[in-house]
Amino acid sequence: MGVIETAIDTIKQMIVDGELRPGQKLPIEKELADQLGIARNTLREAVRALIAMRVLQTRQGDGTYVTSLSPALLLDGMSFVADIHQHAGAGEFLHVRRILEAEATALAAVRIPDEHLVVLGGLLEEAERLAAEPEIDHGKLVALDQDFHALITSHCGNAVLAAVIANMSGRTVRARIWRGMTDPQAVQRTLGEHRAVYLALLARDPDRARIHAAMHVLGVEESLTQASGRLGTTAPPLPS
Amino acid sequence: MGVIETAIDTIKQMIVDGELRPGQKLPIEKELADQLGIARNTLREAVRALIAMRVLQTRQGDGTYVTSLSPALLLDGMSFVADIHQHAGAGEFLHVRRILEAEATALAAVRIPDEHLVVLGGLLEEAERLAAEPEIDHGKLVALDQDFHALITSHCGNAVLAAVIANMSGRTVRARIWRGMTDPQAVQRTLGEHRAVYLALLARDPDRARIHAAMHVLGVEESLTQASGRLGTTAPPLPS
């Protein structure tokens, strides 16, 4: 095994062993390099790898620190995975998100505090106000959409679950979905699904919440699969 | 933004834009550094970060290559997240795994080919043979357990789903679970759950498969939560 990989594992092990705790400052580069018996440049490459994993964080002129190591932070690096596969794999990511978000929304139905339900209602109203304007600001809609889902899933009682969901649809994909909604009716339908989830949460009904959440993500999935000419409100009658 | 982060983003963008394709070789360090207008050491730190993300891969004496970028590979880095939180967060990771594995097993019930069902049966029999011996080899049981679950979830028809599940219980956690099974009855119960899942797959029954898979992971969760004195077969009668 190379010197750098050894250094990475050594530092990781120091964290697992509790020798380095979250928020703690590491020795200065020169000192730590000497301690590990490697050159400063080599240590820096090891540190750079751990930065990419969100395990370490550096501040120029100050020092290198261990991050909070929270699951949400460590899993955050996944979001770029979804972005790289924006073309082919978007459907698969959304499928996972559908499974998890349905469950998380059900869990949140009996856990989210009343005051956060009020905030949720506020987000909904703001989104509906935005959608009613002649020139729709898709950027703001994306942000509100993200806040809406994040607020719900953050109250599922499982930080790992919330973090995985948050990263299952990368920012690029999410933005693309909303940008693709040139049809005002598609925007309205999406907001309607949001409201349905919101009402289920208000009713503290996990089953309703689960179904509406699944339906919402499924709608997004299907709007992606049927690349063009989605059915929507003007669907032809199905053969019976 | 720092020079290194800029370089990381530039290379990532080259991949997203298709300028760099999976398996392709990057220019040699000196050349790429000149092209980006940075020093070689600086480029190496950027490359090191992308290696940590499983986006790039270097071979000494040969060159630097773009990996396959498959979701399974890119999501692989998650497993270490589960390992860092082996004590506190294990329950939360297992909860996510339960949600996903139940669904994946249901999906696999109608997708896994007959010949792989045969392999699955073989894995089961081998595990049962191992468990019957006086001195149980926990290492082999862990490996068989991993193969059993991986073979099923790999046939759910969604590579992302399979990859996330695979990484939701880190190797450390999985090994610890089996090592904790000092009680032979616990091993028998676990293998019994595996057999129940296997029979549901044989019957091509998604609902049965889903329930048995969820039950299996839930059993593991509960055996962790109730750190000592788990109920099991000698449970006291419940109050009615």
Next chain:
DNA sequence: CAATCCATATTCATCGGATCAATTGGAGTC
């Protein structure tokens, strides 16, 4: 001609040192 072996070139890995830039903390000032 095909296969093998080997010298050499190529390329990443590692090292040591130097300079730049940002932050911090204390000296000095009002």
Next chain:
DNA sequence: GACTCCAATTGATCCGATGAATATGGATTG
């Protein structure tokens, strides 16, 4: 006591050199 300013600290970036692993192409061998 609050503010300013400077010097020490520390990471960021650059440069050049050497070591180690691999690939390549030519020579050798059957």
